Amino acid sequence: MIHLAFKNFIRARGIRAGLILLLTAGVVSLLIGRQFLNRQTQAVSDVRAAQQTDFTRNIAIHQDELGLLLYYLKFSLVNTSLPISGLSMGQRDINPSIQSVTIRALESQRYDADLTNPANLLLGNLDFSFVLIYLFPLLLIACCYNLVSDERESGTWKIVVVQSPNILSAIYRLYAIRVGTLLALLALLFLLAIPLLRLPPNNTLAAFVGLSVLYVLFWATVCFWITSLRKSSSVNALLLVSIWLGLLVLLPTLVNTYVIARYPTPEALETTLAARKGYHEKWDTNKRQTMQAFFGHYPQFQSIPAPKLAFDWPWYYAMQQVGDDEASRAASALRQKVGQRETVSRQLAQFIPPLHAQLQLNELARSGLGNQLRFQEATGRFHEKLRLHFYQRMFTDTPVKAENWNRFDVQTFRDEAPVSGLAGLLPLLVFTGLFAGLGWLNFRKTAEMA
């Protein structure tokens, strides 16, 4: 019987076209993901090669002056892109995955980004998570909006009710066929994604798949609930498309507007100005005073003799350091605000399943704002370590040749922050259960009605 019901579904006009369209969009999204990963890999190997040639060239030119050499040398830190980030790029396409810093003041270098195509930024990437979050529900709605209601409208339902001793199971079958078809399509896309993006079969992939399946089920229960209200097919379609629009466009926009208004970041400009002013003013400030400020931060270097010449490197780097120090209050306030935005967004998203699913997928793929913030912190630590190491060398007049430059390869940051696996599924589970329950209650009362 179920194969006949399936035939009836799959032979319907437009269904096959819709499925093929969704499959195509899915495959395209995987290819875009692959392209993205290739670009990331290419960028890393480019940076690695550049760092090596750059080091050799600069060392050859500036072998007498460590301070000058370090003015030019850029050290790179790479934010590892997991293969799964090809499925959910999150912010990786707008935020840099590689930060290259000199040991000069950090704040002015922190936001140096890759070159990106602004048109691309406007549209966003068609990655797999877009297909999943935006397009899957649309096709599910197209498949399910008129379930039961169109049979009521045509009169078939009367015969179904009279024939079937258990009408609820007939309704479940209608849904199972449609949801099953879409889940099969989802499974096919994952099966294609594994070799295409070389996804390792690990817990992250399992959580990603689980979340995707649950997200599709969430929409299935929304359709189930709406169709249980015993409205006409056209009203169902209108309600479902409105819900889609509300959950995917309207509410996320409102949340974004609220979060930005609630946590404004005047500190962004303040940091830039403070860092710039903090450093530039020092050209005209008494050198001794600058050094005192520097020693305040790093008392271990107090033995450095006071600058006698018009220019000396310890003083130059102290200026840079003090620039960072003077911007540090605003900088940490900025990071805190952005962190708060992330926290509040995630809290509100728990009530907006598509937004939650998107954030959670990004979190799993290590491509979200959380990852970006942790990468920035790691960049800070990386910069600090380099700075301390070279201050030591510079202030003790270590010759360039005495340094083993080969050990300064490109460094890699691996985001090990715990990801909430099961807890991340909870909001979706709650809503899925809620709508399934509501739909069940309604259908129990109305299923037999013609």
Add this chain to the structure above:
Amino acid sequence: MALDALNLTVAPGEIFCLLGQNGAGKTTTINLFLGFLQPTSGQALINGLNVAEHPQETKQFLAYLPETVMLYANLTGLENLDFFASLAGFTLSRDELRSLLSRAGLQAEAHTRRLASYSKGMRQKVGIAIALAKQAKVLLLDEPTSGLDPKASNEFSDLLTQLSADGTAILMATHDIFRSKEVGTHIGIMRAGHLVETLPAADLTANELEAIYLQTV
């Protein structure tokens, strides 16, 4: 109020034909037996069971043929019959399905065509086959011959006579006075929700019945 103080009984082997103008309450009566409507007072019994209290059980005794049979347009006649028969719990072979469709009067070449291409009469025949497949004790028919050509209509009458001979109780709403006289064992005439007359069909000629009908409504 759609129905008032309506009292009718159809025994096994009887064919009760309900006559009456549009809106007299024929379909409402059938819907009460189907359980699609709940009576505000009184009860509908199938095989001694109250429909409102035992909707699942009473439906098992029922087969129903609406005025316009709407089935799944994307399935063939055979597939539709197969689907609706299995809904009722019957697993039939392809030959059994085909013979049911033929018995209902559907030409063999149409069996494997999709329902979208069927005429109203052909759909009606698939509906008849579905009702036959269920081997129901009670047959509820709502203007079943509307849309059937005279020959098909005649074949359908023969089918009903056969079924009633096998002990099926049949309640049929219709506008066809002559057909009801021919096939019915009892004739009921409804007006504004009341069953005004109940007559044994054998005692009347078709012309007498028409005269009574015209006087009554």
